[in-house]
Amino acid sequence: MARRIHVFDPPERFVAGTVGSPGARVFYLQARNGARLVTVAVEKTQVALLAEQLTELLDELGRRGVGMGPAEPVGAADTSPLEQPIEAEFRVATIALGWDPRGSRVVVEAQAAGGEESASGFSDDPDGPDALRVLLAAAPARAFARRAGRLVSAGRPPCPLCGLPLDDDHVCPRQNGHRH
Numbered sequence: 001m002a003r004r005i006h007v008f009d010p011p012e013r014f015v016a017g018t019v020g021s022p023g024a025r026v027f028y029l030q031a032r033n034g035a036r037l038v039t040v041a042v043e044k045t046q047v048a049l050l051a052e053q054l055t056e057l058l059d060e061l062g063r064r065g066v067g068m069g070p071a072e073p074v075g076a077a078d079t080s081p082l083e084q085p086i087e088a089e090f091r092v093a094t095i096a097l098g099w100d101p102r103g104s105r106v107v108v109e110a111q112a113a114g115g116e117e118s119a120s121g122f123s124d125d126p127d128g129p130d131a132l133r134v135l136l137a138a139a140p141a142r143a144f145a146r147r148a149g150r151l152v153s154a155g156r157p158p159c160p161l162c163g164l165p166l167d168d169d170h171v172c173p174r175q176n177g178h179r180h
Contacts, residue, residue, distance in 0.1 A: 003128050006031070006038040006089070009135040010105070016047045016148040017082035022155045023167055029092070029110055030082050031134050040110050040132050041088040044152060046095055050108070051148035053097050057106065058142055061099065078147060090130050096122055106141040109133045 008014065008031040018025040027047050030039045093113035100107050109122050112129040122133075136144065156165040161174040 003126050004089075004130045005124065006130075006132045007135075008033055008038075008133070010137065010140065011134055013078065013083075014108075014134050014136065014140065014144055015078060015080075015082070016042070016050075016144070016151050018151060019082065019086060023165065025155065027151075028082055028086060028088065029132065030086075031132060032083060037083055038132055039082070039086055039088050040112075041091045042095075042110065043092075044155070046092060047148050048152045050095055050097070051145045051152065054106065054108070054141055054145040055149075057097060057099065058138055058145070061138070066099075066101075066104070078143065089132070092132075093129070098122060100135060103135065104137070106136045106138070107133065108136065 011031040011033055013030070013032045015030055016027065017030060018027050020026055025044070027042045027044050028039050029042055029047075030037065032038075090112035092110040094111045096107075096109045096111070098107040098109075099105075107122065110132045112131070114129040156167050158164065159166045159170060159172055159174075162172050164170065164172070
């Protein structure tokens with residue numbers, strides 16, 4: 001089957017979201033333009049790292065004075081749930097983050113498993129893995145990072161001793177297997 005690269009340049013909406021309750025949530029990235037909707041499944045750690053790295057990239061570009069338009073989101077934060085239907089095109093194995101100086105925008109590419117990874121993480125190789133590629137100006141990229149950060153922190157709180165998720169079944173390795 002031929003490789004599919006879903007490009008949103010720019011998307012009307014690009015968000016991270018979840019389905020399920022804390023401890024049993026499934027994480028997704030979702031991009032939409034009009035009636036075209038693409039959803040991919042990701043791990044919580046991938047969402048957390050993407051939000052963190054995106055914030056660091058935007059902060060560094062701002063310190064360097066790179067012309068990227070307004071860096072702060074305008075208007076109310078997008079707190080709406082993921083759009084229906086939630087049908088993942090693929091599970092993400094690799095996420096690459098970059099900067100397109102020609103268009104002054106951030107590039108996020110989420111790739112499925114399989115194929116050779118390119119040195120930059122971005123490739124249009126027709127034999128590569130399926131991918132979701134999203135190009136964002138600074139303000140929507142910052143809004144995405146903020147929402148993703150809130151989403152990750154809305155889960156189960158970490159154990160103050162070991163850092164693992166704290167729930168009713170938590171057995172802390174720092175407490176020699178005793179429950180809190």
